[in-house]
Amino acid sequence: MNAKHEPKPRRQRAGRGLLRRGSVIASPYLWLLFFFLVPFVIVLKISVAEVQLAIPPYTPLFDWPEGGSLELFAVGDNYLLLIEDSLYIRAYANSLKIAAISTALALLVGFPIAYAMARAPRAWQATLVMMVILPFWTSFLIRVYAWIGILKNEGMLNGVLRWIGVIDRPLIILNTDIAVYIGIVYSYLPFMVLPLYANLVRMDRSLLEAAADLGCRPAGAFWKITVPLARPGIVAGCFLVFIPAVGEFVIPDLLGGSGTLMIGRILWTEFFSNRDWPVASAVAVILLLVLIVPIVLFQRHQQRQREADA
Amino acid sequence: MSRRPEHAGGEESTAPGGEAAFLRIEGVSKSFGNVTAVDNVSLDIARGEFFALLGPSGCGKTTLLRMLAGFENPSAGALLLDGVDLAALPPYRRPVNMMFQSYALFPHMSVAGNVAFGLRQDRVPRAEIAARVADALALVELSPLARRKPHQLSGGQRQRVALARSLVKRPKLLLLDEPLAALDKKLREQTQFELMAIQQRVGITFVIVTHDQDEAMTVADRIAVMEEGRIAQVDTPSAIYEAPRSRYVAEFIGDVNIFEGRASAVNGGDVLVEQADAPDGLAAPARADGPAAGDAVLLAVRPEKIEIAPEPLPPGTMNAMAGEVTEIAYLGSVSTYRVRLDSGRTVVSTHTNRLRDGGAAIDRGARVHLSWPVEASILLRS
Numbered sequence: 029m030n031a032k033h034e035p036k037p038r039r040q041r042a043g044r045g046l047l048r049r050g051s052v053i054a055s056p057y058l059w060l061l062f063f064f065l066v067p068f069v070i071v072l073k074i075s076v077a078e079v080q081l082a083i084p085p086y087t088p089l090f091d092w093p094e095g096g097s098l099e100l101f102a103v104g105d106n107y108l109l110l111i112e113d114s115l116y117i118r119a120y121a122n123s124l125k126i127a128a129i130s131t132a133l134a135l136l137v138g139f140p141i142a143y144a145m146a147r148a149p150r151a152w153q154a155t156l157v158m159m160v161i162l163p164f165w166t167s168f169l170i171r172v173y174a175w176i177g178i179l180k181n182e183g184m185l186n187g188v189l190r191w192i193g194v195i196d197r198p199l200i201i202l203n204t205d206i207a208v209y210i211g212i213v214y215s216y217l218p219f220m221v222l223p224l225y226a227n228l229v230r231m232d233r234s235l236l237e238a239a240a241d242l243g244c245r246p247a248g249a250f251w252k253i254t255v256p257l258a259r260p261g262i263v264a265g266c267f268l269v270f271i272p273a274v275g276e277f278v279i280p281d282l283l284g285g286s287g288t289l290m291i292g293r294i295l296w297t298e299f300f301s302n303r304d305w306p307v308a309s310a311v312a313v314i315l316l317l318v319l320i321v322p323i324v325l326f327q328r329h330q331q332r333q334r335e336a337d338a
Numbered sequence: 339m340s341r342r343p344e345h346a347g348g349e350e351s352t353a354p355g356g357e358a359a360f361l362r363i364e365g366v367s368k369s370f371g372n373v374t375a376v377d378n379v380s381l382d383i384a385r386g387e388f389f390a391l392l393g394p395s396g397c398g399k400t401t402l403l404r405m406l407a408g409f410e411n412p413s414a415g416a417l418l419l420d421g422v423d424l425a426a427l428p429p430y431r432r433p434v435n436m437m438f439q440s441y442a443l444f445p446h447m448s449v450a451g452n453v454a455f456g457l458r459q460d461r462v463p464r465a466e467i468a469a470r471v472a473d474a475l476a477l478v479e480l481s482p483l484a485r486r487k488p489h490q491l492s493g494g495q496r497q498r499v500a501l502a503r504s505l506v507k508r509p510k511l512l513l514l515d516e517p518l519a520a521l522d523k524k525l526r527e528q529t530q531f532e533l534m535a536i537q538q539r540v541g542i543t544f545v546i547v548t549h550d551q552d553e554a555m556t557v558a559d560r561i562a563v564m565e566e567g568r569i570a571q572v573d574t575p576s577a578i579y580e581a582p583r584s585r586y587v588a589e590f591i592g593d594v595n596i597f598e599g600r601a602s603a604v605n606g607g608d609v610l611v612e613q614a615d616a617p618d619g620l621a622a623p624a625r626a627d628g629p630a631a632g633d634a635v636l637l638a639v640r641p642e643k644i645e646i647a648p649e650p651l652p653p654g655t656m657n658a659m660a661g662e663v664t665e666i667a668y669l670g671s672v673s674t675y676r677v678r679l680d681s682g683r684t685v686v687s688t689h690t691n692r693l694r695d696g697g698a699a700i701d702r703g704a705r706v707h708l709s710w711p712v713e714a715s716i717l718l719r720s
């Protein structure tokens with residue numbers, strides 16, 4: 029009798045285990061579904077609508093007029109506009125350019141920082157990582173505002189430069205592309221430094237000694253050993269800066285000039301000034317498509333890296 | 339460039355073989371904060387010699403090696419290689435290569451790329467690099483794996499790549515830091531012989547660091563036994579084993595029985611020692627540096643030199659003791675007997691099992707008589 033009853037609870041337990049495992053696997057997909065796919069489908073839906081004076085300010089996708097049958101209402105006009113009006117294409121191109129230059133600058137500034145952190149005495153390293161993360165404790169917006177105070181004509185930077193006598197007329201930085209580069213590099217620097225640091229700190233220092241032992245000078249060893257081995261960190265840091273920088277709105281809006289054309293600003297103008305939700309949505313959809321290439325490349329790189337580490 | 343040392347000749351500067359020292363380490367010390375890792379070490383090493391630095395972990399072997407490679411600067415003393423002072427040369431200009439304990443292979447380069455790295459730094463022509471890399475890989479029998487990356491190799495194969503990489507530049511001096519420590523026992527023993535064969539073929543001076551006495555005894559022409567940053571003794575493997583100068587060296591290399599006693603008389607070439615376990619006293623060949631009658635002395639005997647027999651020895655025999663067998667360890671080629679003397683002290687005696695049935699068997703609990711010839715006794719500095 030016992031023998032007959034035994035298998036049953038075991039099977040139940042196995043079933044419950046499977047369920048639990050299933051839900052663990054499913055949870056990231058659910059997460060993606062709710063926080064990415066559903067909003068994206070809504071944006072996609074708005075992007076094929078037309079403006080109308082109503083709440084919400086666009087035509088519905090499906091209409092069911094009284095006595096009629098279900099009608100689908102979708103237009104491609106918004107996408108056509110993005111191609112026909114060169115403003116949009118220029119804005120996309122300029123955003124990519126600004127993001128690319130900022131990424132290169134962030135790498136240039138971030139690498140020495142990450143390198144110094146990785147070489148610092150072990151006891152200091154946690155503190156140094158903390159200091160890199162520290163700016164996140166205050167609002168991003170406030171930190172960007174602070175740069176206005178630093179960069180404006182009668183701001184801190186010009187004040188200091190004039191006081192030490194380097195310049196006699198103020199440098200015009202605020203409301204130029206230079207200010208945008210400074211703002212982006214400053215804001216996204218931690219995203220460059222942290223993956224680089226995580227990579228460099230793992231590097232076996234005896235490799236540099238081995239290089240020196242085999243006749244390689246320190247500068248040569250940096251390019252032949254350190255940089256190639258830091259590549260995964262460099263790639264990760266660059267993507268983490270580049271991808272959000274393309275769609276950046278706050279920094280060009282606060283620090284850039286009227287001529288600083290970035291797609292994030294166009295989006296904002298369409299949405300809030302023109303109240304043209306359909307065109308704004310089309311801009312967002314295209315932005316996502318533009319970014320999909322680097323995002324997929326980044327995912328593939330991370331995947332390969334995980335496999336190489338395993 | 340090559341400046342011969344002015345102090346050629348004289349006992350101190352002459353390494354075995356009569357040749358002036360190829361590598362001179364003169365009074366070298368190294369401190370880290372208040373830790374003295376290497377303490378006033380002087381060594382002379384001959385050209386083409388296979389020299390071992392042997393000592394327990396933390397005794398300063400790696401630090402001494404790293405000073406030779408140029409990764410640490412001595413706090414005091416001088417290093418001369420082939421008459422050239424190494425102090426002025428950074429690691430990348432020294433004619434010295436090192437095989438790292440961790441191997442330190444470049445993970446992003448293939449096996450051939452790793453081996454070629456040093457030659458590329460010297461701007462050796464491409465065709466010559468290819469030929470020398472091929473030779474070096476053939477030497478360590480890795481030619482078929484030239485295109486693999488280090489992570490695709492076994493531990494033993496990585497060890498060979500590291501060896502090939504450090505040999506390919508034909509350095510004047512090759513430093514090996516625990517080169518075989520990561521290998522399992524069987525592979526390690528096999529590799530020891532390969533290392534000796536390779537060293538003879540290439541004729542480069544090798545300095546190997548190890549904490550494994552068997553390894554040092556197997557591969558080295560001479561061994562320096564280190565103790566807390568100092569050199570305890572420098573000698574050939576057989577002299578280290580058969581004529582250790584201190585208790586530390588005797589106990590570090592192999593098994594040993596040590597008796598504390600008092601020198602009673604110096605009789606010709608022998609020193610007679612009074613010791614409670616030996617009714618008729620102990621005797622050992624005298625040493626140049628003493629001792630005088632009345633001094634406290636240590637007398638060491640290796641276990642395989644002690645005869646064990648059931649029959650009593652004739653009265654008046656020196657170096658004779660009696661006791662009871664408490665343990666017998668059968669190890670295949672040899673058996674080890676632990677004998678408790680009447681005073682309670684334990685003496686170990688080892689015997690080769692030359693006959694399959696063990697010859698005249700001695701059982702546990704049997705009363706036995708131990709003895710050894712005068713020449714088997716070693717007087718130690720206490």
Ligand SMILES: Nc1ncnc2c1ncn2[C@@H]1O[C@H](COP(=O)(O)OP(=O)(O)O)[C@@H](O)[C@H]1O
Nearest residue numbers: 370373374375394395396397398399400401402
């Ligand atoms: N870079 C260093 N900083 C501080 N102490 C060190 C350093 N390198 C070695 N030591 C110390 O020097 C002593 C000898 O070390 P080491 O030469 O590595 O010994 P071994 O190789 O014989 O095991 C040890 O006490 C070690 O802690």
Ligand SMILES: [Mg+2]
Nearest residue numbers: 396399400516
């Ligand atoms: Mg060591």
